Amino acid sequence: MSSNVVPTRFSTNHPHSKWGVTHLFQNNCRISGLTGYLRVHDASWRKWSCLSSNLGQSKPHLEDEKPSGFVLKSGNGGVDDTQISKFHKDLSSLPKALSSTDLVPPNSDNSKVRVAYKGVPGAYSEAAALKAYPKCETIPCEEYESVFMAVELWFADKGIIKIEDSVGESIHRNYDLVLRHRLHILGEVNLSVDHCLLGLPGVQMGDLKCVLSHQKALDQYKMLLNELNVVKVNTEDTAAAAQVVASKGVADTGAIASSRAAEIYGLHILSKKFQDDLHNVMRFLILAREPIIPGVDKPYKTSIVFTLEEGSGQLFNALAVFALRDINLSKIESRPQRNRPLRIVDGRNKGSAKYFDYFFYIDFEASMAEPRAQCALGHLQEFSSFLRVLGCYPIDTNL
Numbered sequence: 001m002s003s004n005v006v007p008t009r010f011s012t013n014h015p016h017s018k019w020g021v022t023h024l025f026q027n028n029c030r031i032s033g034l035t036g037y038l039r040v041h042d043a044s045w046r047k048w049s050c051l052s053s054n055l056g057q058s059k060p061h062l063e064d065e066k067p068s069g070f071v072l073k074s075g076n077g078g079v080d081d082t083q084i085s086k087f088h089k090d091l092s093s094l095p096k097a098l099s100s101t102d103l104v105p106p107n108s109d110n111s112k113v114r115v116a117y118k119g120v121p122g123a124y125s126e127a128a129a130l131k132a133y134p135k136c137e138t139i140p141c142e143e144y145e146s147v148f149m150a151v152e153l154w155f156a157d158k159g160i161i162k163i164e165d166s167v168g169e170s171i172h173r174n175y176d177l178v179l180r181h182r183l184h185i186l187g188e189v190n191l192s193v194d195h196c197l198l199g200l201p202g203v204q205m206g207d208l209k210c211v212l213s214h215q216k217a218l219d220q221y222k223m224l225l226n227e228l229n230v231v232k233v234n235t236e237d238t239a240a241a242a243q244v245v246a247s248k249g250v251a252d253t254g255a256i257a258s259s260r261a262a263e264i265y266g267l268h269i270l271s272k273k274f275q276d277d278l279h280n281v282m283r284f285l286i287l288a289r290e291p292i293i294p295g296v297d298k299p300y301k302t303s304i305v306f307t308l309e310e311g312s313g314q315l316f317n318a319l320a321v322f323a324l325r326d327i328n329l330s331k332i333e334s335r336p337q338r339n340r341p342l343r344i345v346d347g348r349n350k351g352s353a354k355y356f357d358y359f360f361y362i363d364f365e366a367s368m369a370e371p372r373a374q375c376a377l378g379h380l381q382e383f384s385s386f387l388r389v390l391g392c393y394p395i396d397t398n399l
Contacts, residue, residue: 091247091265094121097140098150112137116147116156122239122261128189128284129160144174148181151287159287160189166281168216175335175361178285178305178390185303185391187286192399195221195280197271198242198262199254205270212241213256221256223276230254242267281399285391294392300367301330303390305359306380307337314383315360321379322364325372331363361390368392 097120113136117125126138139156141147150156161177164170178185195217199208208230211218215234218225225232235241241255246265254270255261262269294300308314322329337357366373368389381387 091243094264095140097142098146098155099142113158114139114156116141116150116159118142118144118147118161119237120239120243122242122258122264123237124191124193124239124258124282125160125162125284126239127258127260128162128191128282131191132160132187132189132286133158144177148177148183148287151183151289152181154289157288158186159183160284161287162282163285164283165193166279167220170333172333172335174285175333175359176338178287179335179359179388183287183289184291185285185393186288186290186292187393188301188396189284189286190396190399191282191284193275193280193282194259194273195238195256195275196259196262196269197254197274198245198257198265198267199270200245200249200251201266201268203251203254203268203270205254207252208254208270209252211254211256212244214238214241217256220280221274221276224274239264286393291391292393294367294369296367296369299365299395299397300369300392301363301365301395302368302373302392303331303361303363304377304388305361305390306384306387307357307359308383309385318360318380318383321376321383324379325376327372327376328365329362330365331361333361334358335361359386365395 098116113133115129115133115136116139117123117129118141119125120140121138123140126140129136129138139150141150144161147156147159147161151159161174162171163174197205197211199205205228208228210231210233211225211228212233212235214237217238218232218234235244235255238255238257239261242257242261242265245253245255246267255267256274259269259272261267294302306318308318319329319332335358337359364373364376366376368374377387377389
């Protein structure tokens with residue numbers, strides 16, 4: 001990597017580093033102290049950043065998942081071990097995953113969109129990036145934190161992170177990172193997942209004694225793996241499992257990964273749609289340094305995060321501001337505050353009570369270009385002590 005360092009072209013004083021709405025509403029429909037997308041007056045737009053009040057730096061709640069240690073041994077029977085031992089996939093031409101220390105701002109080149117993702121080539125995150133930007137240059141990163149930093153340091157134009165899947169759960173750590181960093185959500189990608197069971201060329205499914213994949217994939221497909229009677233070994237992600245099988249060249253070891261990973265690493269597909277649930281869909285968020293200006297020409301979704309003032313019924317009041325304006329909520333997620341996890345409230349009888357204090361993440365189906373969405377957030381501000389718009393972006397309706 002070149003040692004030339006280009007001065008970083010963003011700062012906390014950047015005019016778009018915070019969003020809000022200072023003069024958003026007329027009459028009683030106003031959010032004070034915030035900047036944001038404004039209601040259209042004639043044909044003019046005012047750009048928005050984040051609906052935000054002061055927020056201390058929060059850190060991820062989840063530690064990195066470390067791949068479990070394992071030992072790979074050659075199989076016996078049904079396979080010519082001499083031939084298998086000669087198989088060694090040359091992986092030296094593949095891009096190296098970035099770590100946080102590798103990220104140095106490069107010379108700007110806008111000829112091709114550069115998209116950072118977590119994982120190695122063949123990961124589902126890379127597939128999501130290619131779905132959103134078919135001609136993009138993908139940049140693999142070791143950690144989700146590196147994805148955010150790659151965009152912030154101008155090493156990448158955009159970043160893509162997994163936020164949830166239909167058979168698993170939300171990626172809570174990524175919610176924490178979205179709040180910690182100042183990037184904006186400018187799109188979502190829904191990706192239909194078709195896992196495959198992969199092995200070395202010439203290997204049959206019955207030859208496998210060990211299967212590698214991401215822990216969640218192993219957990220989701222226990223029934224099929226139990227039928228194979230194999231040892232399950234956790235790796236950093238599914239594509240990394242395919243990479244290990246190809247680089248080690250061990251006959252009795254397979255991987256659960258995508259068909260694209262099989263193509264990249266020269267592996268044989270032993271079984272397609274190797275999954276207990278045939279309708280798994282992953283949802284990814286596209287991140288960038290600047291937001292997009294929303295319109296009303298297509299369905300839009302807005303993502304926000306807020307905290308609530310003390311008082312009974314506050315969450316009910318917060319959610320009611322959307323129901324009153326016929327705005328559908330498609331996602332509600334809560335995360336404990338790290339800086340102040342407990343709220344102490346005086347009890348009515350004796351002593352005091354302690355409750356977890358939360359950040360609430362909400363996706364609602366409306367564009368910030370619509371007056372009803374602007375007024376809903378103005379109303380919500382009455383109950384919240386902190387409010388930030390994470391992004392307003394078109395809804396992905398294609399699989």
